[in-house]
Amino acid sequence: MMIRLNEYQFKEEYTYYILQSLKVGKKENFRRDFLNMHSMDQVNLFMELDETKRLRAYSFLSPAEFGHIFAELHPLQQKKYILELDHQYAITMLNELPSDNATHFIGLLSNKEVFSGA
Structure with missing residues (x-):
């Protein structure tokens, strides 16, 4: 329900x-x-x-579950929140997104951000 x-x-x-x-x-x-x-x-x-509560929420939600929230965020919010994520969690979450959402987000990042793992 x-x-x-x-x-x-x-x-x-x-x-x-x-x-x-x-x-x-x-x-x-x-x-x-x-x-x-x-x-x-x-x-x-x-x-x-706040950041403390977000960090706990990430630990309570699977990467796929958080991905549903992430996909609905404005691109500037996405860039802010992805920096808070554990690197492996972020990779798993992006891999769980529909490919068009992941491609769109990665397209917003600079080459430096993409290759540094930000």
Whole structure:
């Protein structure tokens, strides 16, 4: 069942519990609630996270799961967030993206960024 936060009566409460699960390290609770959200709600919530919470979210989500969020981000946001990722996680995530999304992102990078692994 996909949850749309704009249709959810207790949006703030639902978001609060997701953020609490992330903060205290309840991986399974976070995954269950976060992955049940509509993809755009996932993106919006992700963009509200500070760096510490984003780093934990990366560890709670598989590269393929994060790839769905990554694909919806603006290119400047993509460049910012990919630098936070573990190198192998980033490679796996990009390999999981549909080829047109991955090609588009790589096309935005300079040669230096591509070859340095940024």
